[in-house]
Amino acid sequence: MSVTLDLEELDQTVYEEVLARPELGLVELAARLGVEPDRVRDCLDRLFALRLVQASFEAPGRFTVVDPVLGMQRLLDQQHEELVRRHRQAVGHQQALVRILAGAGSAGRPAEGVERLAGLDAVQRRLERLALEARTEVLTFMPGGPQSAAALEAAERNDALVLGRGVAIRTIGLDLVREDPGTLRYSRTLLAGGGAFRTVAALPTRMVLVDRTHALVPIDPADSRQGALSLSAPGMIAPLVALFEREWGAAVPLGADPSQPVYVPTEQERSLLGLLAEGHTDESAAGQLHISARTARRIMASLIERLGARSRFEAGLRAARLGWV
Numbered sequence: 001m002s003v004t005l006d007l008e009e010l011d012q013t014v015y016e017e018v019l020a021r022p023e024l025g026l027v028e029l030a031a032r033l034g035v036e037p038d039r040v041r042d043c044l045d046r047l048f049a050l051r052l053v054q055a056s057f058e059a060p061g062r063f064t065v066v067d068p069v070l071g072m073q074r075l076l077d078q079q080h081e082e083l084v085r086r087h088r089q090a091v092g093h094q095q096a097l098v099r100i101l102a103g104a105g106s107a108g109r110p111a112e113g114v115e116r117l118a119g120l121d122a123v124q125r126r127l128e129r130l131a132l133e134a135r136t137e138v139l140t141f142m143p144g145g146p147q148s149a150a151a152l153e154a155a156e157r158n159d160a161l162v163l164g165r166g167v168a169i170r171t172i173g174l175d176l177v178r179e180d181p182g183t184l185r186y187s188r189t190l191l192a193g194g195g196a197f198r199t200v201a202a203l204p205t206r207m208v209l210v211d212r213t214h215a216l217v218p219i220d221p222a223d224s225r226q227g228a229l230s231l232s233a234p235g236m237i238a239p240l241v242a243l244f245e246r247e248w249g250a251a252v253p254l255g256a257d258p259s260q261p262v263y264v265p266t267e268q269e270r271s272l273l274g275l276l277a278e279g280h281t282d283e284s285a286a287g288q289l290h291i292s293a294r295t296a297r298r299i300m301a302s303l304i305e306r307l308g309a310r311s312r313f314e315a316g317l318r319a320a321r322l323g324w325v
Helices: 009-020 026-033 037-049 068-102 120-133 149-164 175-179 181-192 234-250 267-277 282-289 293-306 312-321
Strands: 053-055 063-065 114-118 137-142 168-174 196-200 207-210 214-218 227-231
Touching (some): 009 037, 009 312, 114 120, 120 207, 137 234, 168 175, 168 181, 168 234, 196 234, 214 234, 227 234, 267 282, 293 312
Antiparallel strands (some): 053 063, 207 214, 214 227
């Protein structure tokens, strides 16, 4: 079972007490905090599961903390592996579904609810028609990384038609599009118009869902130039909607305001965070960086403020999530 990142306020308090007073055992911790020992034990169990606290090798019955940045990085690595595994599973499931649908009308008359659109021009014409007919929402998978200028221009035109009528748009792209100026500009235009855009590490295939009644998927996910299948049968649409919602829940929102610069930590700040994650004290880390311990503490205090954290513990969690270490 995967471990969640949810921590209660008391968990943080217990962590900070163990950090400040490693000589205390469970009973002493409970007495100092004025809570029942069972509550402290529950907190320690969660901190152990998150690999933020471990048993002391020097003093049995006592505890020692793991630097939060290092502990969170271990946890994020574990969750990343789980996410990759789930994405691969989703890819296999949807590609199998697409192959079934692609063959549904190949023998004899076309299957009910399946229409073949041969070639990119036919697909584009259908997308334009669906944009005009959409009434409630348009859901899109946008895999393949950075998009071509022509594709983005066509998407912007269709989006404008849809959003102008108050129809919702939710799009999921790949994480790497955050580094592509063209695709990033498109996503921000979509956000500015009232749409929503999120990214994930991987997507199964291209897909467009309209009003939860119509869908377009590639005939061949490996070669979209062959055209698409236009689906309308409820039994075909339902699993595609479920797949989209599952991916949407796991995707990361893209910030809508490009005027707000994203802070990039300096090499000195990254180095300090890395040394503290390895278990160095302020004094030891300062020596490695050839700065004073006072300067190291000042840099760390600045990072805590910039991260909007209330303590080193919370700052370590946020720094790990942002990939600063």
